Amino acid sequence: MAPQRRGAPKAPEGSGAAERRRPSSTKSVRAPREVQRKWLRTSVLGACAVLAGLLLWSSMGGDDGVTEVLAHRGEILPGRFIEVPCSEDYDSHRRFEGCSPRKCGRGITDTVITRDEAQRIRSIAEKGLSLGGSDGGASILDLHSGALSVGKHFVNLYRYFGDKIQTVFSEEDFRLYRDVRQKVQLTIAQAFGISASSLYLTKPTFFSRINSTEARTAHDEYWHAHVDKVTYGSFDYTSLLYLSDYLDDFSGGRFVFMEEGANRTVEPRAGRVSFFTSGSENLHRVEKVQWGTRYAVTIAFTCNPDHGIADPVFT
Incomplete structure (x- = not known):
């Protein structure tokens, strides 16, 4: 009788083995987070630049x-x-x-x-x-x-x-x-x-x-x-x-x-x-x-x- 091929045994939920078998999902989460961080940094720097410009304009006689x-x-x-x-x-x-x-x-x-x-x-x-x-x-x-x-x-x-x-x-x-x-x-x-x-x-x-x-x-x-x-x-x-x-x-x-x-x-x-x-x-x-x-x-x-x-x- 030929030996039957069986799937790999399921690892318990939350086990290290399960986590190791999901590397691609971790990368897919990390990537958007990196994009969000870069977007946030860019937004903050942009806001600071606008604020500095407004302050300079005001000091030069802006409409206040x-x-x-x-x-x-x-x-x-x-x-x-x-x-x-x-x-x-x-x-x-x-x-x-x-x-x-x-x-x-x-x-x-x-x-x-x-x-x-x-x-x-x-x-x-x-x-x-x-x-x-x-x-x-x-x-x-x-x-x-x-x-x-x-x-x-x-x-x-x-x-x-x-x-x-x-x-x-x-x-x-x-x-x-x-x-x-x-x-x-x-x-x-x-x-x-x-x-x-x-x-x-x-x-x-x-x-x-x-x-x-x-x-x-x-x-x-x-x-x-x-x-x-x-x-x-x-x-x-x-x-x-x-x-x-x-x-x-x-x-x-x-x-x-x-x-x-x-x-x-x-x-x-x-x-x-x-x-x-x-x-x-x-x-x-x-x-x-x-x-x-x-x-x-x-x-x-x-x-x-x-x-x-x-x-x-x-x-």
């Missing part, structure tokens, strides 16, 4: 999340106004009929203040700030109160420098400052349909000089988002007169109106006036200045005569 430019530096705008719904901030303050904001919004114009006037106004800021200046990135000069940044503190320049002030400023400087303020006041009144005489200059109204120097105190941290009506209860209308040019004199430093998913920016231009109602409908911030020096003057108005301040007078 801004989705729309309301006013480009190269434009000359006779007037641009955008109406927005008023916030409830004004309800917790005394209202003045015919002045307190019922119509809210933001506007920009390049035809109220000439570039020559802006240059002359800037020279006032330069002369005053030459007497001091912050150790950090933001320096303040307030001709009304006399507040001047010096190191990490403020001094009253009229008391601190005394009669020397008359060798720094002139009557013409103060007259020009008043004329410019009045033009801005009239522009705001016309845009919001109120009487210019119902608006009162309020504090703080001041020059600012910002550069890329590292902040030394909380006063130097100008870039935080804020609401003027919350920070300064007297503010009803805020304006900024820019005294230097974005990308020519400095980088960064753009003014950003912050809205959910739709930030909008104003690029500074010497002589450009930006103005807006001061409530939460105009939450805003200023980008950090990357290089150069940004000059501007903030001019604020209130409807409450009790919070009004006088124009500075040369004595």
Whole structure:
């Protein structure tokens, strides 16, 4: 009787013999895993490269999340106004009929203040700030109160420098400052349909000089988002007169109106006036200045005569 051929005996499940007889299946699993690891490494390296590129772009003046430019530096705008719904901030303050904001919004114009006037106004800021200046990135000069940044503190320049002030400023400087303020006041009144005489200059109204120097105190941290009506209860209308040019004199430093998913920016231009109602409908911030020096003057108005301040007078 011929011997019968039998198959090899089955090894118990999980035994070494069984594992040894399945080398091809192990290789088929290992290969996709190697592909996955290589794909993961490539993806991580690619993501890092993209992130590095975005950071570099931001440091060179990228749009920093801004989705729309309301006013480009190269434009000359006779007037641009955008109406927005008023916030409830004004309800917790005394209202003045015919002045307190019922119509809210933001506007920009390049035809109220000439570039020559802006240059002359800037020279006032330069002369005053030459007497001091912050150790950090933001320096303040307030001709009304006399507040001047010096190191990490403020001094009253009229008391601190005394009669020397008359060798720094002139009557013409103060007259020009008043004329410019009045033009801005009239522009705001016309845009919001109120009487210019119902608006009162309020504090703080001041020059600012910002550069890329590292902040030394909380006063130097100008870039935080804020609401003027919350920070300064007297503010009803805020304006900024820019005294230097974005990308020519400095980088960064753009003014950003912050809205959910739709930030909008104003690029500074010497002589450009930006103005807006001061409530939460105009939450805003200023980008950090990357290089150069940004000059501007903030001019604020209130409807409450009790919070009004006088124009500075040369004595």
